[in-house]
Amino acid sequence: MQQLNNGEIMFLINNRFQFSKMNFLFSALLLLLSCSVISNAQQTERNFIGGSFGISGFNIKDEHSSPLIFGSIGIAPALQYYYKGETSLHQFEAAYFEDYLTSQADNFNANNKRGKVKYSYLYQVTDFSIFEKEIRFFLGGSLVTFLSHTEYYFYYAPKNSNGKGSESWYWSNSADISMQLEYNPTERQFFSFQINIPVLSNVSRPKYSPSGDYNYTENDWKFRMFGKTEFFPENFSVNSQIVYQAPLAGDFNYQLNYEFYYSFYNRPQDVKMYMNNLRAGVFYCF
Amino acid sequence: MKKIIIIIAAAFILTSCTEVLLGPEPENTPQSNFEILWKTFDENYPLFGVKNINWDSLHTFYASKISSSTSENELWNITADLLLNLNDGHVKLYNKGYTDGISGSRMINRKLYDFSLELVKSKFLTEIKTAGDGYFIYGKVKQSLSAVNLGYIFISTFMASNSGNGYEWANDINNILNEFSGCDGIIIDVRNNGGGMKITGQIIASAFVDREITYLYQQEKNGPGHNDFGSPIALTVSPGTVTFNKNIALLTNRFSASGSEHFAQVLKNLPYSKQIGDTTFGAFGDIINNAQLPNGWGFAYPCRLTTTPDGKCPEGIGIIPDFLVENTKNDITAGKDKVMDYAINFLNK
Numbered sequence: 021m022q023q024l025n026n027g028e029i030m031f032l033i034n035n036r037f038q039f040s041k042m043n044f045l046f047s048a049l050l051l052l053l054s055c056s057v058i059s060n061a062q063q064t065e066r067n068f069i070g071g072s073f074g075i076s077g078f079n080i081k082d083e084h085s086s087p088l089i090f091g092s093i094g095i096a097p098a099l100q101y102y103y104k105g106e107t108s109l110h111q112f113e114a115a116y117f118e119d120y121l122t123s124q125a126d127n128f129n130a131n132n133k134r135g136k137v138k139y140s141y142l143y144q145v146t147d148f149s150i151f152e153k154e155i156r157f158f159l160g161g162s163l164v165t166f167l168s169h170t171e172y173y174f175y176y177a178p179k180n181s182n183g184k185g186s187e188s189w190y191w192s193n194s195a196d197i198s199m200q201l202e203y204n205p206t207e208r209q210f211f212s213f214q215i216n217i218p219v220l221s222n223v224s225r226p227k228y229s230p231s232g233d234y235n236y237t238e239n240d241w242k243f244r245m246f247g248k249t250e251f252f253p254e255n256f257s258v259n260s261q262i263v264y265q266a267p268l269a270g271d272f273n274y275q276l277n278y279e280f281y282y283s284f285y286n287r288p289q290d291v292k293m294y295m296n297n298l299r300a301g302v303f304y305c306f
Numbered sequence: 307m308k309k310i311i312i313i314i315a316a317a318f319i320l321t322s323c324t325e326v327l328l329g330p331e332p333e334n335t336p337q338s339n340f341e342i343l344w345k346t347f348d349e350n351y352p353l354f355g356v357k358n359i360n361w362d363s364l365h366t367f368y369a370s371k372i373s374s375s376t377s378e379n380e381l382w383n384i385t386a387d388l389l390l391n392l393n394d395g396h397v398k399l400y401n402k403g404y405t406d407g408i409s410g411s412r413m414i415n416r417k418l419y420d421f422s423l424e425l426v427k428s429k430f431l432t433e434i435k436t437a438g439d440g441y442f443i444y445g446k447v448k449q450s451l452s453a454v455n456l457g458y459i460f461i462s463t464f465m466a467s468n469s470g471n472g473y474e475w476a477n478d479i480n481n482i483l484n485e486f487s488g489c490d491g492i493i494i495d496v497r498n499n500g501g502g503m504k505i506t507g508q509i510i511a512s513a514f515v516d517r518e519i520t521y522l523y524q525q526e527k528n529g530p531g532h533n534d535f536g537s538p539i540a541l542t543v544s545p546g547t548v549t550f551n552k553n554i555a556l557l558t559n560r561f562s563a564s565g566s567e568h569f570a571q572v573l574k575n576l577p578y579s580k581q582i583g584d585t586t587f588g589a590f591g592d593i594i595n596n597a598q599l600p601n602g603w604g605f606a607y608p609c610r611l612t613t614t615p616d617g618k619c620p621e622g623i624g625i626i627p628d629f630l631v632e633n634t635k636n637d638i639t640a641g642k643d644k645v646m647d648y649a650i651n652f653l654n655k
Binding site: 125186232234294 | 323324327328329331332334342346350402403404405466471472473503504505526527528529534536592594595596597598599600601602604609610
């Protein structure tokens with residue numbers, strides 16, 4: 021029989037522990053989903069679908085490619101869908117961001133593209149009153165994929181053009197815990213604050229050396245969607261959104277939305293980023 | 307309206323939290339620029355071990371020369387001196403705008419005096435043509451100089467061209483070899499070829515190999531320690547659609563660098579090929595990093611450790627020729643290319 025040393029035993033124990041945690045989280049998520057199906061069977065439903073557009077202030081410090089902070093304000097379009105039951109919420113969101121980033125050294129710049137797709141299910145666990153306003157508290161989970169892809173350029177004066185120096189990315193696919201506070205003055209009007217924090221995630225980052233991701237045939241870098249599986253707090257991020265919707269005309273609502281996102285991950289080198297998004301949009305209600 | 311004002315105010319407050327959320331912006335001071343460069347090399351340069359360089363000692367020595375009053379020119383010279391200790395042609399330092407740069411190699415300061423393409427063309431060649439977006443210059447060796455039919459191919463670079471995907475030009479080697487099908491031997495000249503893309507060298511080399519050849523192994527850095535490397539990656543070349551497997555004389559000099567040295571290492575494995583001239587430059591690691599400093603300077607360094615199949619690292623050494631033949635400046639001025647003469651005689655034996 022093969023002998024295991026202490027390190028191998030600890031590895032097996034840790035792996036078993038990680039699997040147990042993963043099973044628990046998925047079980048909890050499934051339980052919440054099944055509760056919602058039962059509880060929503062005969063309740064009033066309302067759907068909101070629409071698009072919004074706005075600006076995104078984004079800053080990133082990715083030490084894989086540069087010690088400098090790059091930042092800018094760019095565009096932030098998004099598509100969103102909300103299904104609101106009496107005691108549960110389904111939300112879907114797809115957002116895209118594109119920025120031309122600058123740094124303190126005016127000859128270094130970067131192109132950044134970000135995308136986020138999120139599905140959330142939240143279940144009302146309680147409600148309470150503040151200043152005679154009824155606030156509902158929802159708890160649930162989200163499945164999120166978030167990509168930030170950055171190409172770093174340097175100004176090459178002899179050709180009066182930019183040369184590509186390196187490329188880096190952060191791609192997180194995560195199961196998040198989600199919490200939401202919501203105030204509904206009327207059936208078509210709501211004000212909500214939601215916060216998401218990843219619990220289990222899979223993160224793709226470049227290899228330590230850029231040469232490891234360099235495709236010599238294509239003469240370019242290759243990036244991947246999946247990488248290392250992490251548990252909270254290894255891949256830490258926080259995504260909070262404040263949404264206000266109110267009737268505009270007929271079956272249409274307008275929406276104002278502020279979103280804050282921050283993430284920190286330390287492999288293969290530290291990457292930290294945050295963004296503030298302000299959007300306004302129109303939603304069809306049915 | 308009140309809610310909107312609150313939202314905008316919150317966004318404004320959070321936007322001003324950059325230092326809290328991302329950490330401090332590196333300072334643009336002489337000390338900070340030096341420290342960032344030193345640390346980047348410390349954590350990423352793969353050749354401290356094989357070159358037996360004590361990077362910490364160099365930090366102690368050079369950092370002591372820098373203060374907040376160090377001028378940009380002084381910092382440039384101190385940094386250049388530091389990097390020269392690496393003696394690595396793949397180490398570069400660029401000024402802001404990349405209008406000026408220095409190499410971390412002592413060899414790069416030597417004069418390019420031992421080769422003249424114009425001399426080769428005028429004295430040795432006939433039927434001279436170009437191919438591969440101008441990167442190939444080829445012709446036949448004059449019959450008055452050789453009893454057998456010899457072809458000559460000068461490869462000026464292995465860089466990407468501006469056409470197609472950048473490396474398609476290398477496929478023109480097949481057309482050249484079709485024209486040289488009646489030749490008894492070929493002289494391939496990579497003197498003063500500073501290298502380029504790995505793929506172009508492999509395409510051209512594939513036209514000369516008779517079997518799959520693993521010619522080098524490379525290990526990329528996978529951590530900040532000086533000995534943190536990933537698994538060896540084998541670099542191989544297989545025969546292409548058109549191949550020339552007769553006698554080959556490969557001409558090299560000290561400025562046959564990087565991709566040219568990979569090319570020379572492939573041909574080193576062929577019994578029908580001999581390398582004539584001087585030892586190659588001695589820079590093998592892939593150079594794709596363009597690192598940044600707060601003052602706008604850029605720098606580059608290799609990020610792989612290269613070894614031969616028998617486990618030796620040729621960095622800083624180069625590929626040693628089978629026949630060492632050197633031109634002097636006077637030779638070239640007098641219209642002599644002893645390396646070409648030797649190659650023609652060798653292929654006539």
